Amino acid sequence: MATSAEAVGPRRAIRVPSPTTLMGLVLVGLVFVWLLVNLIETPEAWTFLLIIGITNGAIYGLIAIGYSLVYGILELINFAHGDIFMLGGMMTATMVSALGLAAGDSWYVLTGGIFLCLLIAMAFCGFLNTATERVAYRRLRHAPRIAPLITAIGMSFIFQNVGLVWKGARPVSVPSILPTSTAFTIPVGNGVPVTWNRIIVLMITFPVLAALTYLVQRTRQGKAMRATAQDQDAAAMMGIDVNRTISFTFALAGSLAGAGGLLYALYFTNITFTTGFRVGFVAFTAAVFGGIGNLPGAVLGAALIGLMESFVNGLTWHSPGSDWTEAVIFGILILILVFRPEGLLGERTPEGA
Numbered sequence: 001m002a003t004s005a006e007a008v009g010p011r012r013a014i015r016v017p018s019p020t021t022l023m024g025l026v027l028v029g030l031v032f033v034w035l036l037v038n039l040i041e042t043p044e045a046w047t048f049l050l051i052i053g054i055t056n057g058a059i060y061g062l063i064a065i066g067y068s069l070v071y072g073i074l075e076l077i078n079f080a081h082g083d084i085f086m087l088g089g090m091m092t093a094t095m096v097s098a099l100g101l102a103a104g105d106s107w108y109v110l111t112g113g114i115f116l117c118l119l120i121a122m123a124f125c126g127f128l129n130t131a132t133e134r135v136a137y138r139r140l141r142h143a144p145r146i147a148p149l150i151t152a153i154g155m156s157f158i159f160q161n162v163g164l165v166w167k168g169a170r171p172v173s174v175p176s177i178l179p180t181s182t183a184f185t186i187p188v189g190n191g192v193p194v195t196w197n198r199i200i201v202l203m204i205t206f207p208v209l210a211a212l213t214y215l216v217q218r219t220r221q222g223k224a225m226r227a228t229a230q231d232q233d234a235a236a237m238m239g240i241d242v243n244r245t246i247s248f249t250f251a252l253a254g255s256l257a258g259a260g261g262l263l264y265a266l267y268f269t270n271i272t273f274t275t276g277f278r279v280g281f282v283a284f285t286a287a288v289f290g291g292i293g294n295l296p297g298a299v300l301g302a303a304l305i306g307l308m309e310s311f312v313n314g315l316t317w318h319s320p321g322s323d324w325t326e327a328v329i330f331g332i333l334i335l336i337l338v339f340r341p342e343g344l345l346g347e348r349t350p351e352g353a
Contacts, residue, residue, distance in 0.1 A: 082280015
């Protein structure tokens, strides 16, 4: 005769969260409490900073996707990507000056001029990234991983010095051609204005991201990219030109960096030769946060990093302040690597990435 315990069935073991998991949950809870208290105390400032964070996150997202594309196909961190973004911003400054664009121009002149600058910046950065892959990375494809990593850092310094020689050490000013008038007002407190320049940034970013998603998921070239990322040897056996596919991926990543450089230059109206190093590492942190190699994860990570940067800079209740912004961002990177190395949307691999 079965005992009562056997009749009920085997008991399931209760999974107790590890101390590391508990510590991570506590940290996330403290951040939410901090944001909630600031929202209650200063709702107008909180909403305004939310808008700024979303806008900045959109720009970071374009750059972070470039990191994820290259890593996804080669498992290479292309540290030169941020400096290619910087050169795209400098090319935008050059084209805006050459075309004579100014804030007082008619909307169709500004629209056509910005679209032309966007195409030139994307083509310029796409070419630079493809040439970098062909000259610096292709011969090291089967070398130990430290070799292409050091090469990427070296290419970063080369492009940084190109920007220094091209435009000098002083910040390069870009004419403020994006309209800054209020598009609509969010009814919070006395009203939070949403200006056209921030809307234009999102109007450029979202179609570019949608086109990229369609290309990767629905087109023949996108299937070749995904097959190459999964197994280069098997892809070559199936008739895929691996070298051409990798070059196309670098061109695509560079084009996204060019689009990000244009938006950064027009939105912040200045850029320096060191901008790529700083913004590039923020975008890299966003890519790792979301899951390096995962495109939706890169966008999510960029949005969260943009919001965190904005809140740290502007909130008043127990906020670290702008002097601690980069320390907080890279602190987040360290915490991610400790608590969830694969990122928010990444998958755990045998290597633990």
